Amino acid sequence: MSGTPPGPKGEPLFGSSRTYARNPFRFISALERAYGDVARFDMGPMDTFMICDPTALERVLVSEAENFRKPDFQGDALGDLLGDGLLLSEGETWERQRQLANPAFSMSRLAGMADRITGHAEDRIAGWAEGDVIDAEQSMTRVTLDVILDLMMGVELDEQTVRTIEEQLMPLGERFEPDPIRFAAPQWMPMPDDAKFDRAVETLDGVLNDIIATREGSLGSDEDGPMDFLSVLLRARDDGEQSPEQLRDEMMTMLLAGHDTTALTLTYTWFLLSEHPDVEHRVHEELDEVVGDDRPGMEHVRELDYLEWVIQEAMRLYPPVYTIFREPTVDVELAGYSVPAGTTLMLPQWGVHRSERFYEEPETFDPERWKPERANERPRFAYFPFGGGPRHCIGKHLAMLEAQLITATTASEYRLEFLGETPLELLPSLTAHPRQEMSMRVRERE
Numbered sequence: 001m002s003g004t005p006p007g008p009k010g011e012p013l014f015g016s017s018r019t020y021a022r023n024p025f026r027f028i029s030a031l032e033r034a035y036g037d038v039a040r041f042d043m044g045p046m047d048t049f050m051i052c053d054p055t056a057l058e059r060v061l062v063s064e065a066e067n068f069r070k071p072d073f074q075g076d077a078l079g080d081l082l083g084d085g086l087l088l089s090e091g092e093t094w095e096r097q098r099q100l101a102n103p104a105f106s107m108s109r110l111a112g113m114a115d116r117i118t119g120h121a122e123d124r125i126a127g128w129a130e131g132d133v134i135d136a137e138q139s140m141t142r143v144t145l146d147v148i149l150d151l152m153m154g155v156e157l158d159e160q161t162v163r164t165i166e167e168q169l170m171p172l173g174e175r176f177e178p179d180p181i182r183f184a185a186p187q188w189m190p191m192p193d194d195a196k197f198d199r200a201v202e203t204l205d206g207v208l209n210d211i212i213a214t215r216e217g218s219l220g221s222d223e224d225g226p227m228d229f230l231s232v233l234l235r236a237r238d239d240g241e242q243s244p245e246q247l248r249d250e251m252m253t254m255l256l257a258g259h260d261t262t263a264l265t266l267t268y269t270w271f272l273l274s275e276h277p278d279v280e281h282r283v284h285e286e287l288d289e290v291v292g293d294d295r296p297g298m299e300h301v302r303e304l305d306y307l308e309w310v311i312q313e314a315m316r317l318y319p320p321v322y323t324i325f326r327e328p329t330v331d332v333e334l335a336g337y338s339v340p341a342g343t344t345l346m347l348p349q350w351g352v353h354r355s356e357r358f359y360e361e362p363e364t365f366d367p368e369r370w371k372p373e374r375a376n377e378r379p380r381f382a383y384f385p386f387g388g389g390p391r392h393c394i395g396k397h398l399a400m401l402e403a404q405l406i407t408a409t410t411a412s413e414y415r416l417e418f419l420g421e422t423p424l425e426l427l428p429s430l431t432a433h434p435r436q437e438m439s440m441r442v443r444e445r446e
Helices: 017-022 024-035 054-063 076-082 091-105 107-111 112-127 136-153 157-177 180-184 194-215 229-238 244-277 278-290 305-317 351-352 396-411
Strands: 038-043 048-052 131-134 325-327 332-333 337-340 346-347 414-418 424-428 433-434 439-444
Touching: 017 024, 017 038, 024 038, 024 048, 024 157, 024 351, 024 424, 048 054, 054 332, 054 346, 076 194, 076 244, 076 305, 091 107, 091 229, 091 244, 091 278, 107 396, 112 136, 112 396, 136 157, 136 194, 136 229, 136 244, 136 396, 157 194, 194 229, 194 244, 229 244, 244 278, 244 305, 244 396, 244 433, 278 305, 278 396, 305 396, 396 414
Parallel strands: 048 346
Antiparallel strands: 038 048, 131 439, 325 346, 332 337, 414 439, 424 433
16 A cells, blocks of 8 residues: 555645646646546645545445545535535434435435426426527526425525526635635635625525525425425424524525536536537437427436436536545545545546546547446446435436426427537536536527
8 A cells, every 4th residue: 555646746835726726627637637546736735635546436435435524624605605404414414304305305206296397497498489599507597496496495486586596696606616815724814705705695595584484384294295395394393303594504505506506417418419419419309209299208208318318428528516525534545545534535527527547538428428338338436426325416316307307398399509619618616617608599490
């Protein structure tokens, strides 16, 4: 077993954080190509190991997950935003909340909601016409917000309230863009964008309070009441099993994490289909054969194999969550190297998904690589857009169902023609957003 893995030498104080902050995607890819399974670098004062070995990833996320926790390196901001919700909580709190949430995300429940997802997609494209120019990211954000508010909170909000939510997303995202000053500064030091961030959190707290107030008195019981996540939590609160603070944290986590990654998956899917008309044609052929003149529903999703491959390939090339972090609670060995407790581990979907070690021509958009016979040749954790193990994304089944139904509903009527410049430039925050507006022209299907 070796001691310290190889990696780039950084600057005094900042380490490699300034290089990372300029373009984390380029930085991750360069390290993966240069060092392979493991690379070590300093992220400001943080000793960081980047892990790209699928076997080591499986150990961290699945088989030895109890020895790794989510690190606290992002300071108070993420805690202020999401609190002790499912994304950040640990130990008994996380186990209790995950158990509460499971019924709301069960596949049996979601299958019964397919028509509602299709309905939200139909509502959002109802005003489109041949030649219109839309912002695809904004449109997909709107429809995925509609879905998460309906299926997980049991509400439908007016357009002004939805716009209010949307307006808070930019100052929230800006707070989590890589910043070498933040990496190097003590957590208590105030920064210029703190005030905007605090105002956005306060505004969203107000929206959530209004949503909770509208649902009071409509809860029923666990046997006959609605099973959206908010109803489940409100009943637990009334039974003394949920504090107001925990309820708020779960709803904020659901509101933000519940729509963002799916909206981005859809945005990148439309971009890639526009750039690859041959793939788009095959999607249309499959929709015509499987769905025909019907409304896309659960019975069709099971047969839309090629569409599923397209979405999987979009998440491979543009994983909305482009890296996740863990921290060992005990000294461990990974990929032949000693990793002390407390070391920051970077587990980069971006680097692994685009590695030549696991994918032939990894920069190429090729949905055919998801044919079972090809996919089965790759290591399990050569692809992990939803994480893995006990802490995998609870919403992964909902996300895939949404992506397939929204794409199928839209592509049955329209094509979207990308009008921006390529290649795409990405904006790193908690998730990977396009840096430019995703302007697309609406074309009616022939």
